[in-house]
Amino acid sequence: MDYRFSDRVSKLKPSAIREIFKYASDPAVISLSAGNPAPDAFPVEAIRKCSEDVLREQPIDALQYSVTEGLPALREDVTAFLKNHCNVATPGDSVLITSGAEQIMDLLSKSVINEGDTVVCEEPSFVGALNSFRSYNAVLKGVPMQEDGMDLAKLEEILKSDSRVKFIYTIPNFQNPMGITTSWEKRQGIYALAKKYNTLILEDNPYGDLRFAGEAIPAIKTLDTEGRVLYSGTFSKTISPGMRVGFAAGGSELIQKMVVCKQGSDVHTNIWSQLVIHRFLRGWDFEKHLKNLQKIYAKKYEVADHALKENAPLLQYHPIQGGLFIWCTLPDSIPMIDYCKKAVLNKVCVVPGNAFLTDENKPCQSFRINYSSPTNEDLARGIAILGKLAAEWPNA
Amino acid sequence: MDYRFSDRVSKLKPSAIREIFKYASDPAVISLSAGNPAPDAFPVEAIRKCSEDVLREQPIDALQYSVTEGLPALREDVTAFLKNHCNVATPGDSVLITSGAEQIMDLLSKSVINEGDTVVCEEPSFVGALNSFRSYNAVLKGVPMQEDGMDLAKLEEILKSDSRVKFIYTIPNFQNPMGITTSWEKRQGIYALAKKYNTLILEDNPYGDLRFAGEAIPAIKTLDTEGRVLYSGTFSKTISPGMRVGFAAGGSELIQKMVVCKQGSDVHTNIWSQLVIHRFLRGWDFEKHLKNLQKIYAKKYEVADHALKENAPLLQYHPIQGGLFIWCTLPDSIPMIDYCKKAVLNKVCVVPGNAFLTDENKPCQSFRINYSSPTNEDLARGIAILGKLAAEWPNA
Numbered sequence: 001m002d003y004r005f006s007d008r009v010s011k012l013k014p015s016a017i018r019e020i021f022k023y024a025s026d027p028a029v030i031s032l033s034a035g036n037p038a039p040d041a042f043p044v045e046a047i048r049k050c051s052e053d054v055l056r057e058q059p060i061d062a063l064q065y066s067v068t069e070g071l072p073a074l075r076e077d078v079t080a081f082l083k084n085h086c087n088v089a090t091p092g093d094s095v096l097i098t099s100g101a102e103q104i105m106d107l108l109s110k111s112v113i114n115e116g117d118t119v120v121c122e123e124p125s126f127v128g129a130l131n132s133f134r135s136y137n138a139v140l141k142g143v144p145m146q147e148d149g150m151d152l153a154k155l156e157e158i159l160k161s162d163s164r165v166k167f168i169y170t171i172p173n174f175q176n177p178m179g180i181t182t183s184w185e186k187r188q189g190i191y192a193l194a195k196k197y198n199t200l201i202l203e204d205n206p207y208g209d210l211r212f213a214g215e216a217i218p219a220i221k222t223l224d225t226e227g228r229v230l231y232s233g234t235f236s237k238t239i240s241p242g243m244r245v246g247f248a249a250g251g252s253e254l255i256q257k258m259v260v261c262k263q264g265s266d267v268h269t270n271i272w273s274q275l276v277i278h279r280f281l282r283g284w285d286f287e288k289h290l291k292n293l294q295k296i297y298a299k300k301y302e303v304a305d306h307a308l309k310e311n312a313p314l315l316q317y318h319p320i321q322g323g324l325f326i327w328c329t330l331p332d333s334i335p336m337i338d339y340c341k342k343a344v345l346n347k348v349c350v351v352p353g354n355a356f357l358t359d360e361n362k363p364c365q366s367f368r369i370n371y372s373s374p375t376n377e378d379l380a381r382g383i384a385i386l387g388k389l390a391a392e393w394p395n396a
Numbered sequence: 397m398d399y400r401f402s403d404r405v406s407k408l409k410p411s412a413i414r415e416i417f418k419y420a421s422d423p424a425v426i427s428l429s430a431g432n433p434a435p436d437a438f439p440v441e442a443i444r445k446c447s448e449d450v451l452r453e454q455p456i457d458a459l460q461y462s463v464t465e466g467l468p469a470l471r472e473d474v475t476a477f478l479k480n481h482c483n484v485a486t487p488g489d490s491v492l493i494t495s496g497a498e499q500i501m502d503l504l505s506k507s508v509i510n511e512g513d514t515v516v517c518e519e520p521s522f523v524g525a526l527n528s529f530r531s532y533n534a535v536l537k538g539v540p541m542q543e544d545g546m547d548l549a550k551l552e553e554i555l556k557s558d559s560r561v562k563f564i565y566t567i568p569n570f571q572n573p574m575g576i577t578t579s580w581e582k583r584q585g586i587y588a589l590a591k592k593y594n595t596l597i598l599e600d601n602p603y604g605d606l607r608f609a610g611e612a613i614p615a616i617k618t619l620d621t622e623g624r625v626l627y628s629g630t631f632s633k634t635i636s637p638g639m640r641v642g643f644a645a646g647g648s649e650l651i652q653k654m655v656v657c658k659q660g661s662d663v664h665t666n667i668w669s670q671l672v673i674h675r676f677l678r679g680w681d682f683e684k685h686l687k688n689l690q691k692i693y694a695k696k697y698e699v700a701d702h703a704l705k706e707n708a709p710l711l712q713y714h715p716i717q718g719g720l721f722i723w724c725t726l727p728d729s730i731p732m733i734d735y736c737k738k739a740v741l742n743k744v745c746v747v748p749g750n751a752f753l754t755d756e757n758k759p760c761q762s763f764r765i766n767y768s769s770p771t772n773e774d775l776a777r778g779i780a781i782l783g784k785l786a787a788e789w790p791n792a
Binding site: 001003004005006007008009034035036037039042044047048051052055056059060061062063064065066099100102103105106110111112113114115117128131132134135136166198200226227228236240241242243244251253254257260261263264265266267268269270271272273 | 397399400401402403404405430431432433435438440443444447448451452455456457458459460461462495496498499501502506507508509510511513524527528530531562594596622623624632636637638639640647649650653656657659660661662663664665666667668669
């Protein structure tokens with residue numbers, strides 16, 4: 001039959017990017033396009049043990065329906081972690097366990113966005129979040145990124161002129177896709193502007209615990225005294241993305257609306273996985289585990305950094321101190337999309353930078369590579385192929 | 397801060413029903429208000445074994461990110477099950493694995509509903525689905541239920557007069573909340589009307605495999621030749637609701653849009669649980685497991701049926717052949733909401749029937765009881781309390 005789709009999805013159409021990804025499923029292709037944690041970073045043995053204990057001691061709890069808010073004991077773990085590890089403890093806040101952090105984007109959008117309302121985001125930004133906002137017919141307005149975070153003058157310009165802004169979306173640590181970390185000054189600036197123009201902040205922090213160099217900078221959420229910041233966290237990068245367990249901390253009234261929306265979305269998050277993560281956090285040394293992860297990522301980044309310097313000197317990139325991504329920029333003489341298409345034909349898949357823009361049709365000279373999921377050998381070989389491709393580009 | 401919520405959620409407010417549920421968390425209260433499968437119906441040992449095998453043989457597959465469509469092997473299992481067990485095999489269909497069947501309500505709504513579009517549903521119907529449709533600002537139009545399913549004349553009246561109907565929502569087997577099974581004649585009638593007025597059908601079948609008496613009736617989906625029916629199934633009632641794994645079968649173009657929406661909702665369904673269910677379906681005798689479930693439910697229903705006949709003769713109810721729910725109707729002289737409130741004060745919690753109406757404020761003399769989750773003792777005792785309460789109602 002001829003389906004009549006909603007306006008929000010009928011606009012979506014296959015793009016040049018998806019065309020590139022078609023080739024990525026070829027096992028001969030080195031994928032530098034994923035956002036996957038390093039496979040050797042998963043605490044497999046601990047998870048096995050925790051799961052055994054859960055299924056032996058409380059199988060019915062793990063298999064039966066549970067509450068939408070999330071396992072109370074895991075919500076307590078998260079509250080304690082946010083307080084002790086991140087110095088986050090806004091009075092009157094509560095915690096919601098979600099099916100990965102992506103669901104936080106969805107539930108916040110559902111709770112606050114009327115069609116045509118505005119979401120302000122970093123430009124470029126995480127395409128999964130942008131698509132979630134788009135699916136509620138939000139208008140996306142991008143703020144250009146500088147070395148230390150959003151251009152605050154541009155941010156204020158938008159907030160001043162647009163009364164329909166519902167929230168500012170930011171990834172302050174090792175931003176996806178640029179790897180940029182927002183400075184403490186700019187974090188304070190973003191909070192002050194949100195307060196001045198009375199809007200919410202969605203602070204997305206999936207990568208904060210993957211810092212392998214430099215000093216940690218406090219979350220914007222640490223400045224929050226009134227539930228203005230919805231903090232989005234996840235166990236996807238630190239324990240397992242396959243389990244789909246994230247967490248949001250925000251004002252109770254806001255969280256309560258998100259709970260109602262979640263009830264109509266998936267009722268609750270997989271409770272077996274919640275119980276396993278709870279046991280892991282209580283029974284294992286999570287801080288030690290994080291330190292181990294950071295070591296793994298430091299080593300992998302060393303490989304990427306070395307390969308970029310040695311074998312791909314034409315690719316400019318922003319050095320990173322953590323996270324999963326490196327943002328590479330081509331010389332103006334090389335057309336980015338053509339380059340990415342040719343890269344995949346040469347068996348290396350990267351993500352064209354325009355995928356991360358509020359308007360995919362804007363010009364873009366950059367692409368994103370992921371250094372965490374390929375093996376060190378594939379990583380070095382993939383970057384060398386990218387470097388060679390740039391060096392040998394006709395008339396470049 | 398003062399939050400500015402979206403129109404869709406700002407309308408939601410605490411209702412009389414939620415007030416009753418507050419008391420239900422008291423452990424001294426016998427809950428006949430849940431929709432939980434019987435705890436002894438879970439295949440705990442098999443799941444333990446399957447999970448051990450998954451974590452030993454393919455831990456990274458279980459813990460890493462996966463694809464939005466769902467585990468390919470599980471999609472094959474579902475396709476085979478639908479074909480062999482349900483005679484469902486619409487040409488050109490595909491299967492999507494979801495985070496429980498509730499997510500199917502959400503993703504279909506997101507894919508086809510513009511604000512103000514109409515969803516036609518049975519009246520009364522499953523409140524979780526209705527709330528999902530409401531969260532996209534759909535207009536709900538209810539069709540009164542008869543002994544053998546929807547009143548088809550009323551259904552046609554709505555379809556004829558309203559060009560904005562996007563789909564008909566029906567639960568043909570052991571409907572929630574009434575326990576009614578739609579006859580084969582009416583299933584054909586619903587399909588013919590959907591075709592005549594060119595609308596979709598969402599066929600929700602969470603309880604079909606819990607039939608303990610009578611003959612199975614083919615799904616509406618068996619009539620489908622053109623992707624007009626989106627079939628919604630789940631492992632929540634047959635394996636485990638805590639794992640949140642459901643499946644949708646429908647036209648590929650429609651499923652593809654739902655995949656795009658799911659990507660922005662939760663990326664993919666917990667892959668560990670998908671792998672465990674896949675192993676269970678391949679390594680264990682699923683048909684035998686279903687027969688065992690049916691025995692458990694037959695026995696529990698016998699307890700409820702006997703208690704209703706013996707100890708609650710004032711409660712009229714529709715006998716059922718499967719599913720989880722019994723719909724009880726009070727004499728006109730007993731006000732239903734007052735009765736339900738008094739029941740909870742007497743330590744028995746049921747769900748007031750108006751919760752399942754398109755308009756909660758419409759008059760209703762019925763309430764829903766669940767017989768599957770309480771112990772046999774609690775079930776009999778709870779029903780006896782309900783019977784006594786009706787018998788002793790002042791001036792009843």
